[in-house]
Amino acid sequence: xxxxxxxxxxxxxxxxxxxxxxxxxxxxxxxxxxxxxxxxxxxxxxxxxxxxxxxxxxxxxxxxxxxxxxxxxxxxxxxxxxxxxxxxxxxxxxxxxxxxxxxxxxxxxxxxxxxxxxxxxxxxxxxxxxxxxxxxxxxxxxxxxxxxxxxxxxxxxxxxxxxxxxxxxxxxxxxxxxxxxxxxxxxxxxxxxxxxxxxxxxxxxxxxxxxxxxxxxxxxxxxxxxxxxxxxxxxxxxxxxxxxxxxxxxxxxxxxxxxxxxxxxxxxxxxxxxxxxxxxxxxxxxxx
Ligand code: NAD
Numbered sequence: 445x446x447x448x449x450x451x452x453x454x455x456x457x458x459x460x461x462x463x464x465x466x467x468x469x470x471x472x473x474x475x476x477x478x479x480x481x482x483x484x485x486x487x488x489x490x491x492x493x494x495x496x497x498x499x500x501x502x503x504x505x506x507x508x509x510x511x512x513x514x515x516x517x518x519x520x521x522x523x524x525x526x527x528x529x530x531x532x533x534x535x536x537x538x539x540x541x542x543x544x545x546x547x548x549x550x551x552x553x554x555x556x557x558x559x560x561x562x563x564x565x566x567x568x569x570x571x572x573x574x575x576x577x578x579x580x581x582x583x584x585x586x587x588x589x590x591x592x593x594x595x596x597x598x599x600x601x602x603x604x605x606x607x608x609x610x611x612x613x614x615x616x617x618x619x620x621x622x623x624x625x626x627x628x629x630x631x632x633x634x635x636x637x638x639x640x641x642x643x644x645x646x647x648x649x650x651x652x653x654x655x656x657x658x659x660x661x662x663x664x665x666x667x668x669x670x671x672x673x674x675x676x677x678x679x680x681x682x683x684x685x686x687x688x689x690x691x692x693x694x695x696x697x698x699x700x701x702x703x704x705x706x707x708x709x710x711x712x713x714x715x716x717x718x719x720x721x722x723x724x725x726x727x728x729x730x731x732x
Contacts, residue, residue: 445475447482453503454483454715457496457518458511461485466509466708469729473712473720481506481716493517497538497545507539507715515578522547531585531614534578537711548714551579552586554707555646555675561706562698564644564673567591572638574598574629574661575648576608579677583648588615588622595622596638598629629661636667645690646675652684660685668693676700701730 445451454474456466462485470483488496490513497518500508510518515534519525522535523544529535535547559566566587573584576599584597595615599608608626615624627634639645639662651659668674674690679700683691691697709720 445478445480448480450480452481452506453500454481454506455500455508456483456485456511457488457493457500457508458514459487459489461487461511464511465704465729466511469705469708469720469725470509470712472725472728474716476721476724477716477718479716479718488514490514490517494521497521501540501543501545505540507537507711509711510536510538512578519547521545528552528582528586528589531589531618532582534582536707537714539714548711549582549586550707550710550714551582551703552589553710554703554705555579555583555677556586556590557706557710558700558702559644559673559675559698561702562673562696564675564696564698566644568593569643570594570596570641571644571646572596572598572635572642573646573648574635574651575646575677576604576611577649580646580648581607581611583646583677584611584624585614588619588624592622595624596642597624597626598631598635598638599626600629635661636664639667639672640669642672644673644675646677647684647686648677650678652676652686653678654680657681658685660689662686662689665689665693668695670694672696673698677703679704702726705730 474481493514518535524546526548529547529549532549537548539546612626673696675698677700678684687697709722712720
């Protein structure tokens, strides 16, 4: 499609944005699905988030994505939040609904969809998950909302620890059907015990990401039991040491790259009401 006087703006705000794959995948999807929109990335610092919202409102944007460091500030700037975005406290997708900005968080959904596409369901299951940062929080809240029965969260006592404390409180208060506990990741005995009892183990930390791609949270490979699904948020490298070793041990595995694809696909659907051509986008933009 040619850009015309009717073409609507789609955008990404955050900093840095130069490396982002979102403009390529969203523009390709607009072309393929006949959407008269053009997606551009704008470098916006955290303290500029509100000004960016007002500028985009004035320009009658169709919708926009928000990346670090603006995701938390964006939740405050929206006129309305989805349940998941409200509980996560961070927004990565904003849709213009007439005059109102409605905020969503599609990161957790991206993980859920990636699991489903790989044959892993969460309803009634027990998951052990490591992490207390942005990606882990989105997964923990969304998994609880999706019917996860039990969750054991492990985190290190760094600046993110308090996030995990709050996440547990929020799940207790808002999703009482999900049993959730927080443990110190330093307690390896407990960590391995909880994984042995789980249907799913998820690495929601940055451990295993390049250049630390030789690292894994599971040093004892005997922990990988039959029936355990292993998922990772890290997508660089495409298959982390955790995923490679879990696969070798016979576990079902779900690498992080699909989460990236599906969070973008869900954003595209929220912007346009249309499905992203996900298979083509994966082949074109996300293979190694
Ligand atoms: P973040 O900075 O918000 O959180 C980092 C997390 O890692 C924290 O919980 C921190 O405590 C933990 N951590 C750091 N070093 C650790 C260590 N040595 N041992 C145990 N825990 C440790 O980062 P984030 O945005 O949550 O991103 C985390 C990873 O997820 C990154 O690799 C990022 O690229 C990836 N990610 C993937 C997707 C996707 O769509 N697949 C989306 C978001 C983030």
